[in-house]
């Protein structure tokens with residue numbers, strides 16, 4: 275059988291790093307093929323070459339036997355290659371159908387397009403109303419818009435970059451059902467993910483990259499997740515551990531916090547009340563879009579509130595802005611790493627300065643001490659295993675997971691009294707995720723209070739002392755995490771999301 279896509283010797287170098295080094299493999303029609311590797315291993319670079327976003331330095335591709343070298347994504351799409359990105363490019367104020375029409379060369383009449391969207395949505399079990407505003411959709415529904423946009427092109431190869439990191443467990447099931455149906459019809463799927471159990475459940479074959487080179491292939495169903503992780507990193511994984519301890523004094527308290535959202539697509543916070551003690555990790559679970567961003571903005575000081583709504587070591591800080599809170603020891607790492615947690619075009623040194631200025635004393639007499647700042651950036655890089663040529667590199671040149679390690683490391687190394695992180699291991703590979711969780715536990719062990727906001731319930735159960743759930747802007751009362759079953763958690767999350775369940 276002719277392979278659908280044959281990749282032969284693909285090589286792509288960036289200054290200081292060979293992102294893909296002589297990579298060769300094939301994808302068969304109807305195959306779900308996983309692309310695995312640590313952060314920075316070269317997965318995104320490889321799929322960008324397949325999708326025409328990056329031109330290889332060397333090497334060739336053949337699609338259904340014919341030479342294939344797309345100069346731009348439009349050419350890739352015309353050849354039958356589609357891609358769903360990690361970050362969606364949708365306009366919130368437009369409807370589903372309007373968004374889809376924008377990406378088409380020759381969009382049909384609106385009514386015909388809506389009918390096509392309904393047809394694809396029903397055929398593939400992806401419930402979606404063409405007339406709803408994108409701003410009102412959950413992350414999972416937005417992903418469906420992107421998938422349906424791809425399916426309308428009738429692709430032969432569908433590339434998916436970490437599709438499940440924004441999905442609830444139920445939405446993952448719906449997605450897998452769709453992907454299996456597509457594969458059964460002969461569409462090949464190239465699937466990037468760090469979630470190894472999901473890969474075992476879904477994928478027929480896997481190609482594993484390490485520092486830009488193909489190091490192995492395997493059949494995910496026939497090996498364990500631990501084995502795949504070992505192939506990726508070349509060593510075995512450690513599980514986060516902590517000693518038993520008694521929590522200390524209350525460090526952060528939020529009391530009766532209600533806040534109506536400024537944005538038409540935001541979530542209002544309703545009577546949120548909780549406290550976190552020294553030495554404690556409080557996990558806040560919930561489906562994205564239930565007030566997580568709004569809560570983080572209130573805690574960081576980006577959205578000031580009434581003074582007494584937020585107290586730090588008994589002192590009202592609600593009216594203070596981010597810098598004043600940082601000086602007092604309340605540090606936050608937001609979810610969006612490029613543009614919010616880090617400035618994309620600034621170097622890592624400059625990004626270290628942005629939040630570490632005061633606490634790391636990076637200024638003296640009104641001047642930036644660049645040597646100290648660079649040392650701080652180098653310390654983060656070394657201690658958090660950030661794979662990059664050096665601190666002079668721009669944040670946007672880092673792979674997603676490596677930038678995440680940098681952002682979390684930058685805050686932890688400032689010795690916070692209270693640290694709030696949103697999705698701390700989003701897009702981070704298994705071994706780096708374990709290292710970040712361990713660093714958060716160590717921070718709590720040293721006496722800080724840590725708040726972890728995450729959609730990853732396994733992560734929260736692994737590291738939290740107490741767990742609570744955000745549901746349409748309301749926070750459930752925290753409960754001890756030990757002994758909570760998935761069923762208890764389901765009830766706490768209860769009805770938070772308008773999950774349109776489909777019969778699978």
Ligand SMILES: Nc1ncnc2c1ncn2[C@@H]1O[C@H](COP(=O)(O)OP(=O)(O)OP(=O)(O)O)[C@@H](O)[C@H]1O
Nearest residue numbers: 288293313314315316317318319671672673674675
């Ligand atoms: N535009 C760029 N400029 C400079 N270096 C880059 C650029 N894009 C990627 N790199 C480098 O190439 C290497 C591979 O990055 P790539 O994004 O392909 O990794 P990845 O496997 O997708 O990682 P992750 O799982 O973290 O997303 C990294 O060292 C990265 O820093």
